[in-house]
Amino acid sequence: MSAGPEGGSAGRPSDDHVSPEEVDRLVQRLDEEAEKSGYHLNPDRRFTRGLVEGMLVNERRYGYWACPCRLASGVRKDDLDIICPCDYRDPDLSDYGTCYCGLYVSQDVKDGKKKAGRIPERRPPDDARALASASASAPSGRMDAPPPSEAGSADTVPAAAPALPDLSALNKYPLWRCRVCGYLCSRGQPPEVCPICRAKKERFERLL
Amino acid sequence: MSAGPEGGSAGRPSDDHVSPEEVDRLVQRLDEEAEKSGYHLNPDRRFTRGLVEGMLVNERRYGYWACPCRLASGVRKDDLDIICPCDYRDPDLSDYGTCYCGLYVSQDVKDGKKKAGRIPERRPPDDARALASASASAPSGRMDAPPPSEAGSADTVPAAAPALPDLSALNKYPLWRCRVCGYLCSRGQPPEVCPICRAKKERFERLL
Amino acid sequence: MSAGPEGGSAGRPSDDHVSPEEVDRLVQRLDEEAEKSGYHLNPDRRFTRGLVEGMLVNERRYGYWACPCRLASGVRKDDLDIICPCDYRDPDLSDYGTCYCGLYVSQDVKDGKKKAGRIPERRPPDDARALASASASAPSGRMDAPPPSEAGSADTVPAAAPALPDLSALNKYPLWRCRVCGYLCSRGQPPEVCPICRAKKERFERLL
Numbered sequence: 001m002s003a004g005p006e007g008g009s010a011g012r013p014s015d016d017h018v019s020p021e022e023v024d025r026l027v028q029r030l031d032e033e034a035e036k037s038g039y040h041l042n043p044d045r046r047f048t049r050g051l052v053e054g055m056l057v058n059e060r061r062y063g064y065w066a067c068p069c070r071l072a073s074g075v076r077k078d079d080l081d082i083i084c085p086c087d088y089r090d091p092d093l094s095d096y097g098t099c100y101c102g103l104y105v106s107q108d109v110k111d112g113k114k115k116a117g118r119i120p121e122r123r124p125p126d127d128a129r130a131l132a133s134a135s136a137s138a139p140s141g142r143m144d145a146p147p148p149s150e151a152g153s154a155d156t157v158p159a160a161a162p163a164l165p166d167l168s169a170l171n172k173y174p175l176w177r178c179r180v181c182g183y184l185c186s187r188g189q190p191p192e193v194c195p196i197c198r199a200k201k202e203r204f205e206r207l208l
Numbered sequence: 209m210s211a212g213p214e215g216g217s218a219g220r221p222s223d224d225h226v227s228p229e230e231v232d233r234l235v236q237r238l239d240e241e242a243e244k245s246g247y248h249l250n251p252d253r254r255f256t257r258g259l260v261e262g263m264l265v266n267e268r269r270y271g272y273w274a275c276p277c278r279l280a281s282g283v284r285k286d287d288l289d290i291i292c293p294c295d296y297r298d299p300d301l302s303d304y305g306t307c308y309c310g311l312y313v314s315q316d317v318k319d320g321k322k323k324a325g326r327i328p329e330r331r332p333p334d335d336a337r338a339l340a341s342a343s344a345s346a347p348s349g350r351m352d353a354p355p356p357s358e359a360g361s362a363d364t365v366p367a368a369a370p371a372l373p374d375l376s377a378l379n380k381y382p383l384w385r386c387r388v389c390g391y392l393c394s395r396g397q398p399p400e401v402c403p404i405c406r407a408k409k410e411r412f413e414r415l416l
Numbered sequence: 417m418s419a420g421p422e423g424g425s426a427g428r429p430s431d432d433h434v435s436p437e438e439v440d441r442l443v444q445r446l447d448e449e450a451e452k453s454g455y456h457l458n459p460d461r462r463f464t465r466g467l468v469e470g471m472l473v474n475e476r477r478y479g480y481w482a483c484p485c486r487l488a489s490g491v492r493k494d495d496l497d498i499i500c501p502c503d504y505r506d507p508d509l510s511d512y513g514t515c516y517c518g519l520y521v522s523q524d525v526k527d528g529k530k531k532a533g534r535i536p537e538r539r540p541p542d543d544a545r546a547l548a549s550a551s552a553s554a555p556s557g558r559m560d561a562p563p564p565s566e567a568g569s570a571d572t573v574p575a576a577a578p579a580l581p582d583l584s585a586l587n588k589y590p591l592w593r594c595r596v597c598g599y600l601c602s603r604g605q606p607p608e609v610c611p612i613c614r615a616k617k618e619r620f621e622r623l624l
Contacts, residue, residue, distance in 0.1 A: 036244070036452070037389075037404050038609035085405055087387045094605040106608055164372075164580075165587040169623040171373040173598065179503045181403075181453075182381065182395030186623070187598030189302040192314055193246035195597075195612045196403045196453050197501055207377040207394070244452070245597075245612050293613055295595045372580075379581040389611075390589065390603030397510040400522055401454035404611045415585040415602070 018056040027052050039085075039093075040110045042102055051103045055084055069101040070123070081123065088122040095119075175208035226264040235260050247293075247301075248318045250310055259311045263292055277309040278331070289331065296330040303327075383416035434472040443468050455501075455509075456526045458518055467519045471500055485517040486539070497539065504538040511535075591624035 027049055031041045042048045054068025066072035067082040081087040089099040097106040098116035100123075108114040124132065176190040177183070181197035190204035235257055239249045250256045262276025274280035275290040289295040297307040305314040306324035308331075316322040332340065384398040385391070389405035398412035443465055447457045458464045470484025482488035483498040497503040505515040513522040514532035516539075524530040540548065592606040593599070597613035606620035 033406055037611040038607055038614070039405070080410060081387070083408075083411070085388050085407060087411075090389055090607065091604045093608065165584045165624075167375055167583055167586060167624065168373045170375060170378075170586075170591075172623065173593070175378075176598075177381070177394050179497070180501050181399070181506055182384075182393035184392050184394050184600050185598035186593050186600050188299045191246055191298065191597070192301065195245040197455070198246070198449055199501060200499075202496060203499070203503075207380065208373075208375065241614055247613070288618060289595070291616075291619070293596050293615060295619075298597055375583055376581050378583060378586075383586075385589070385602050389607070390592075390601035392600050392602050396507045399454055399506065400509065403453040406454065415588065416581075416583065 016057050016060045018053050018060070022056060023049050023053045026056060034104065040105055040107060042098075042105050043110050048103060051101055067101060068103075081129070086123075092119055092122060170208060174206055176204045177207050179203050179205055224265050224268045226261050226268070230264060231257050231261045234264065242312065248313055248315060250306075250313050251318050256311060259309055275309060276311075289337070294331075300327055300330060378416055382414055384412045385415050387411050387413055432473050432476045434469050434476070438472060439465050439469045442472060450520065456521055456523060458514075458521050459526050464519060467517055483517060484519075497545070502539075508535055508538060586624060590622055592620045593623050595619050595621055 027041070027045070030052065033039075034041055042051075051068050055065040058064070058066040058068060058072060062072055062074050062076070062079070064076055064079065065084045066079055067084050067086050070082050072079050072082065076083075084101075085104065086099070089104055092099045093104060093106050096116065096119040097109040097114050098104065098119065100119060100121065102116060105116055106114070109116045123129075170186075173186040174188060175184060175186050178190075178194040178197060178199055180199040180203055181194060183194050183196045184207075185191065190201045192201055193199065194203065235249070235253070238260065241247075242249055250259075259276050263273040266272070266274040266276060266280060270280055270282050270284070270287070272284055272287070273292040274287050275292050275294050278290050280287050280290065284291075292309075293312065294307070297312055300307045301312060301314050304324065304327040305317040305322050306312065306327065308327060308329065310324060313324055314322070317324045331337075378394075381394040382396060384393050384395065386398075386402040386405060386407055388407040388411055389402060391402050391404045392415075393399065398409045400409055401407065402411065443457070443461070446468065449455075450457055458467075467484050471481040474480070474482040474484060474488060478488055478490050478492070478495070480492055480495065481500045482495050483500050483502050486498050488495050488498065492499075500517075501520065502515070505520055508515045509520060509522050512532065512535040513525040513530050514520065514535065516535060516537065518532060521532055522530070525532045539545075586602075589602040590604060592601050592603065594606075594610040594613060594615055596615040596619055597610060599610050599612045600623075601607065606617045608617055609615065610619065
């Protein structure tokens with residue numbers, strides 16, 4: 001963060017200053033990281049630069065990349081779910097082809113095959129989040145789906161324990177764990193090398 | 209897909225046309241993606257180019273990268289298991305050091321330390337696949353192994369519930385979930401950053 | 417491994433010889449692989465080169481990258497846990513900001529925000545490892561933590577089966593498995609492409 005004194009954001013306090021070069025660097029870094037993992041930045045670079053500048057301004061103000069399209073509380077632990085990439089990006093990409101801001105888009109939107117429209121706010125309101133946090137349950141705003149019909153053959157669950165989750169589908173394939181980094185995969189044999197930490201096959205242990 | 213009118217595949221209909229440049233681009237892209245995740249293209253580039261050309265021809269015909277060494281039905285949902293990389297690549301790499309086509313090879317085969325031979329077809333026949341699909345069970349063609357001797361100490365499963373899968377090995381290590389992308393790992397503490405989406409440690413929640 | 421006759425390690429037997437170029441190549445490769453997955457080599461390059469040279473010498477002697485800061489047995493299966501990256505790197509990075517050797521460091525240490533000090537040896541002594549190996553239990557040296565308070569609401573476990581692990585938290589989110597590479601993730605819908613093998617969303621199956 002070598003924000004110099006030059007630059008054109010005259011309306012903001014000087015310690016919020018973000019240089020164009022800094023924005024460019026972060027756009028490029030986010031772009032590379034996104035593509036590696038199957039994500040995509042919005043190809044409208046002018047738009048994208050505006051959002052990334054907002055993230056950098058928020059970093060100056062709060063110390064973290066608070067979502068540039070939402071109101072940050074300034075208290076890191078209360079804003080964890082909206083530090084970019086936010087907890088809602090991936091379900092929004094699945095449902096709408098874009099995240100709430102439009103910083104990340106789906107392949108189809110990137111390729112111009114689909115248009116990203118405006119999307120509803122998936123983040124629960126403050127009081128719902130406070131409740132969820134208190135009971136430590138999953139955020140209520142996430143997208144979910146009914147259990148898969150192919151999982152859960154009912155006869156593997158004894159009648160006496162109806163409340164037990166049916167996890168028998170976990171036994172469909174061996175479950176392997178990388179002893180070095182903890183990567184988990186579900187397949188016949190472990191991979192040749194761990195895709196995360198490059199440890200060799202022999203470093204995997206079978207859990208299930 | 210900017211397939212021009214030039215090129216040397218005169219025997220095929222013109223809309224199947226695939227230019228050498230297009231083949232080169234895809235070979236390079238697949239090579240880079242493979243190496244990042246611990247896979248390897250066959251180092252015999254002439255052979256590899258032929259296979260990749262076949263994939264591109266299939267993309268023209270069917271709209272997807274049907275395996276160039278198998279007969280595609282042309283119906284995407286029936287061919288899902290043989291869209292490259294196919295469902296059988298990884299078990300074949302484990303067992304034979306190469307996929308069915310020879311497009312992907314193991315490190316040892318790549319390095320010339322082992323020779324890849326011809327391998328049997330692991331894909332179940334049409335009728336078996338149809339049955340498996342109907343009952344939504346795992347494909348019968350995959351490689352498997354008996355449950356690990358180190359997992360499943362029998363005394364943790366009550367005698368009254370013999371049908372319950374023994375999942376106690378899942379409790380050997382904490383299980384962490386990235387709240388942003390859903391990455392799972394099994395280790396003492398979450399990683400410094402999520403290797404998939406780069407979210408920081410604080411964005412992980414403990415599931416087990 | 418094209419170790420030439422030149423170089424400055426005159427005190428070692430000639431077949432242990434490691435050239436500076438070889439060290440440089442491996443440092444660069446490890447650095448790139450580390451950064452991709454959220455790890456970091458020690459930025460003190462002279463120090464790092466010394467460790468990497470030690471790994472290469474060990475590769476000459478034993479055939480594998482035995483940790484340069486520990487005494488290798490020379491028997492691969494007995495040294496699996498100390499082949500670099502060792503089984504202890506990640507917990508040591510979490511606890512101390514560095515691995516035992518100092519080859520890998522945390523972001524804060526890399527950035528000079530924290531200092532890495534000397535750390536205790538997490539590897540269990542020989543006899544403890546032999547016992548652990550015999551009973552095939554988890555290594556006793558790993559870092560662990562009590563079960564999460566948010567998981568395991570006790571009322572989902574029937575009173576009659578106290579020994580059963582409570583895995584109900586696994587049901588908080590759908591669990592998806594990539595049919596191609598076995599990648600697992602826990603989220604509302606599968607990702608657009610598998611971050612490991614680039615297979616498309618349609619290749620995921622829901623396990624839970």
